[in-house]
Amino acid sequence: MGNVQPTIHPYADFDAAKDAKDLRKACKGLGTDEDKIIEILANRTAKQRHQIKEEYKRSYGDDLVEVLKGELKGDFEKVVLALMDLPAVYDAKELRKAMKGAGTDEDVLVEILCTRTNKQIQKMRFVYNELFDRDLESDLKSETSGAVEKLLIALVQGNRDETTDVNMSLANSDAKELHEAGKGHWGTDELAFNSVLATRNMMQLRATFKAYKTNYGEDIEDVVKSETSGMLQDAYLAIVHCAMDAQEYFAKKLYKSMKGTGTDDDTLIRCIVSRSQIDLGTIKETFQQKYEKTLASFVAGDCSGDYKKILLAVIH
Template sequence: MSYPGYPPSGGYPAFPGYPPTGQESVYPPAGQYAYPAVPGGYPPAGAGTYPAAPPNAAGYPAPGGYPAPGCYPGAPPAGGMPPYPGAPTGPGFGVPPAGPGFGGYPQPPAQSYAGGGPAQIPGFPGGQVPSPMPGPPAAMVQGTQGTIQAAPNFDAGRDAEILRKAMKGFGTDEQAIINVVANRSNDQRQKIKAAFKTMYGKDLIKDLKSELSGNVEELILALFMPSTYYDAWSLRHAMKGAGTQERVLIEILCTRTNQEIQEIVKCYKSEFGRDIEQDIRADTSGHFERLLISMCQGNRDENQTVDYQKAQEDAQRLYQAGEGKLGTDESCFNMVLASRSFPQLKATVEAYSRIANRDLLSSIDREFSGNVERGLKTILQCALNRPAFFAERLYYSMKGAGTDDSTLIRIIVTRSEIDLVQIKQMFTQMYQKTLATMIASDTSGDYRRLLLAIVGQ
């Protein structure tokens, strides 16, 4: 038995850690649509299914068919699952993984877009909580869904020489600079910086600053910052001086993984000599301050297994802390949304809809306001569909008069090696236009060319 697109061409397994070590020889490499026969009758003649797994071979199919329910996290049901609009493509993504708790893609919106306004995805502002078709677990897409990949045959010295020539003498060859920075991973850019200093005894960043200006300068300097440093720098910049850019604090602290947050907190201390918690306390207050302090711990449960009983209990607790009483118990919302894993929160959202006859995002709209409302909704949106959250942020950075260039630059740079492919797909699905089209109409010159090069146009 086989179905189109699965297993992926190029070999099985497509999932890290599967099959378990020591069992690799049980299944030979996959062909385009099915396993090849091997001497001895594999699969068994006339069986029509894949053979049963060896006894106690955890994670292999059970007798009688392939794949067996629960044979590995995220396995599609027997018979396969159809692709859906906006689904990611490429190795390992021919059929979306099934199973609860892998928060991914909402169903395409059913409403008409004739009015010209942006489409709203269920579960996002103004919509309903979706019953989304699950997307791939984060472990599967990490590093595979970025528009920027590490360049093959990379030579840091050669790239340093190209950049030096582009800046030497009268005028600057911006296109040569764009060709290098838009096609190298962040790790490779760090190597180029080191090679430049070794070869020419000069600081590449200072040279770039002297040759560039405006938004293209900000964009290129962001690309040359190590990713953790860029997040820490953005947080420091958001709290430095008069006023606070609360949306930047929310965008970074409420969307990053535990490991990313822990590294950001350490970098903030080592690079700026400051304690991020103290800066947050000095710049924010009330329930928003408490939510950000909770986020700074980088201690969210990361167990990918969903406890449906706990989801039901949390949903009931949230209902009684908000819609089910006069006033709001903000600490209850903080506790659940700051500590539960994203798959667990997704199950809680679904349970809440059944209890309250209202989606949880709408309840937060009614019970909270201001920055704490935005922070709580960001956490839930990431649990339901992280690429859609960033697509929405990108859209509103360019919508209307003027452009929020710092937000546009920050999201394009920070997601370029993680999930910008998915963000682009969600952008098209949500707003009926491509991200590249909107960037092209909102920006100009070398700034536009570099942005479009990064997003893969």
């Protein structure tokens, strides 16, 4: 909330033709100049990268994304391709990937739909339809069920109030409704939770959670944990955590993606790329306060080669 910092800003001396030429050189001939690719792509905004892509096509007749695909591989390639997409395109592709084939990665659906603005959701719905000739809402209905489906459908409507107005009597009445829907009534009245969590503005939700604590002596987080389970719990907690502190929500996701053995590279890449122009600078600070180590040091310890280099360049 408030004053959040990205890590990627518009490049001041931007020259799409020069960047296209430098990328052409980096990909042509023997070997690939990965450092040059990183230097350019990690220091341009999505819009600027899009302009480079258009310039490349104009000047050389080739699709830059296809050229990069031919030159790169592994997780490094994944990051580069993620950076080459405009945010709504990237979100739409991640949602499709989460629902395609056997099984649904509901975690990804929750993360994206619970943390984007109405405008981002509208754009992503439009792009989803353009790219895949499918309707996002219909796909969500066929891939999820029950209360989770209802919540995700409510979120994809993009009807959240986005003002910062706080109405204390509404906070108290919402808290009462959540309390009555919660204790002992779960399974029958998730609708009350859905309507509050999917439509109120984030400041209003904070006020509601505070009112809940004051009036009923319990943290909303503990109530959700004791009364729900599985994906519904994850979805409710994602919204609760985002309302309280969105940057902490992403710091936790990044930490979880790297702690222990193995790395959840898809989550790591998605969080770093999708937040780089929004609040990754603030997420970095939150990460350091929470885990007493920098995000960069975690990435450096978990990743290697050009994959490590490009993530560190985006994190700055």
